[in-house]
Amino acid sequence: MLDNIIGVEEAAKILNISPGTVKNKCAAGDLPAKKIGKTWIMDKNQLEEWKMSKYNQLNQFNSTIIKWEETELRTIGNPYLGDDNETYRAIAVDAENNEYEVIWEINHPDFENLTDESEACSWESPIRVTEI
Numbered sequence: 001m002l003d004n005i006i007g008v009e010e011a012a013k014i015l016n017i018s019p020g021t022v023k024n025k026c027a028a029g030d031l032p033a034k035k036i037g038k039t040w041i042m043d044k045n046q047l048e049e050w051k052m053s054k055y056n057q058l059n060q061f062n063s064t065i066i067k068w069e070e071t072e073l074r075t076i077g078n079p080y081l082g083d084d085n086e087t088y089r090a091i092a093v094d095a096e097n098n099e100y101e102v103i104w105e106i107n108h109p110d111f112e113n114l115t116d117e118s119e120a121c122s123w124e125s126p127i128r129v130t131e132i
Contacts, residue, residue, distance in 0.1 A: 004044045005044070006043075006047070008026075011031070011033075011047055014047060015097055017097075022040070023040060026040040031047070054097075055093065055095050058074035059074075063075045064079060064102075064123055066102065066125075066126060067124075072094065073094055073100055073102065075090040075091065077090060082103070086105065087103050087106060088103070088121055089103050092129075099132050100129050100132060101129070102126045103127055104122070107121060108120050108121075
């Protein structure tokens, strides 16, 4: 039973985030954790389930979903216009919670006058995906 109890460092590795972010998420109640004295502890199985539930909550209604090199990526925020005004960018995650920057080229000839940004890019075909 105690084999499944982990601390902040191991949770950070599982979630692919910094230990400080894990502590902040624990304190905010965003992670399934308990505090004993000054130490946050988690059940590894519950943490894995939590991680998958967060990924599974991203869907076609709240995320842009793309396939990149056989990996499904789901954006965790709305794509935003790049500083160059020629691309859209977004941060995405895979099922293992690895983060990626995804970039799409604006290819609509009359982009400035669009009322629906869904037509601005070929959303299923980004021009670059970089793991961060």
